[in-house]
Amino acid sequence: MTQFLNTNCQSCTENSKSIFCALKTDEIEFINSRKNGKVFEKGELIFHEEAASKGVFCIQKGKVKVSQLGIDGKDQILHLAKDGDVMGYRATLSGDTYSCSAVALEKSHICFIPKEVFLVLVESNPKLALKFIYLLSEELKKIETNLTKITQRPVKERIAQSLLLLKNKYGLETDLSTINIIIKREEIANLAGTTRETATRILYHFQDDKIIELKGKKIKILNLSRLINESNILD
Numbered sequence: 001m002t003q004f005l006n007t008n009c010q011s012c013t014e015n016s017k018s019i020f021c022a023l024k025t026d027e028i029e030f031i032n033s034r035k036n037g038k039v040f041e042k043g044e045l046i047f048h049e050e051a052a053s054k055g056v057f058c059i060q061k062g063k064v065k066v067s068q069l070g071i072d073g074k075d076q077i078l079h080l081a082k083d084g085d086v087m088g089y090r091a092t093l094s095g096d097t098y099s100c101s102a103v104a105l106e107k108s109h110i111c112f113i114p115k116e117v118f119l120v121l122v123e124s125n126p127k128l129a130l131k132f133i134y135l136l137s138e139e140l141k142k143i144e145t146n147l148t149k150i151t152q153r154p155v156k157e158r159i160a161q162s163l164l165l166l167k168n169k170y171g172l173e174t175d176l177s178t179i180n181i182i183i184k185r186e187e188i189a190n191l192a193g194t195t196r197e198t199a200t201r202i203l204y205h206f207q208d209d210k211i212i213e214l215k216g217k218k219i220k221i222l223n224l225s226r227l228i229n230e231s232n233i234l235d
Contacts, residue, residue: 009035009111018058018084019135022127031121036112046087046102046110053091053098055114059083062108063170063181067190068100077191079142080105080169089132090139092118105181153232158192159202160231163212163219165191178220206230 009020009032020031037060040046046057049069061083067075078100081087091098092115104110122129153161163179170180189199203219206212211227213220221227 019086019128019131020058022131023121023125027121027125031113031117034114034117038110038112040104040108040110042104042106044104046104046108047098049099049101050097053088053096053115055112056089056092056118057087057102058111058113059085059087060109060111062110063105064102064108064110065105065187065190066100066102075101075190076193077187079139080165080191082169086135089118090136093122093132105183105187155192155194155198156202156205156230157232158194159188159199160206160227161233162188162191163221163227164231164233166219167221172221175220177222178215178218182217183219184217 009028020028023031040062046064059081064081064085064087065077066079066081066087067077070076081102087102088098090096122132166179166181166183172178173180185200185203186196188203189196192199203212203214206227207214209226211221211223211230213222
């Protein structure tokens with residue numbers, strides 16, 4: 001069962017990382033008095049593709065995958081979100097439905113800001129509006145890059161790139177080698193735009209070559225330079 005949170009925006013540890021750090025004190029208080037906070041368990045749906053947009057979601061703490069259903073009925077992960085990230089803003093700004101779904105990859109604390117509150121802030125704060133324009137531009141750039149990666153890159157390179165993406169997005173554990181996320185093989189496959197079987201085969205190939213070590217649903221990077229070489233990311 002989803003639990004309610006009572007997190008004050010002014011004391012939120014992620015406020016400095018969030019796009020909402022551009023807000024004035026009275027604007028933060030305005031959000032704080034009208035938002036709702038919830039805890040989403042691992043695997044729980046946060047919002048669904050094609051659902052009417054009712055507002056935006058700000059991650060206080062947690063990891064989230066944002067994906068879209070393909071014509072083959074399989075999920076394609078568009079991007080990964082973490083602490084301080086905002087989701088659902090494109091649909092809210094355009095008055096459209098959500099074009100993707102968001103699912104918690106681990107227990108996540110997420111604040112929901114109603115549409116009418118969000119739009120008032122964007123209309124009254126030019127700096128905030130410019131920040132969202134920049135976010136939209138970056139989102140389009142990433143989609144274009146991912147499209148090229150999926151259509152033109154060999155699958156082995158895409159798996160290596162996906163592992164590097166996970167490392168860069170969520171960091172490493174205290175051993176400075178293990179990627180700080182529990183992730184299924186199917187989710188890695190969705191991130192790379194391939195099948196679970198192919199992703200698993202390549203991961204074991206990387207393990208046999210002493211590039212990574214598979215520890216259940218955790219992945220330890222044994223040789224970062226070789227993983228970067230496998231990704232061909234500098235080409």
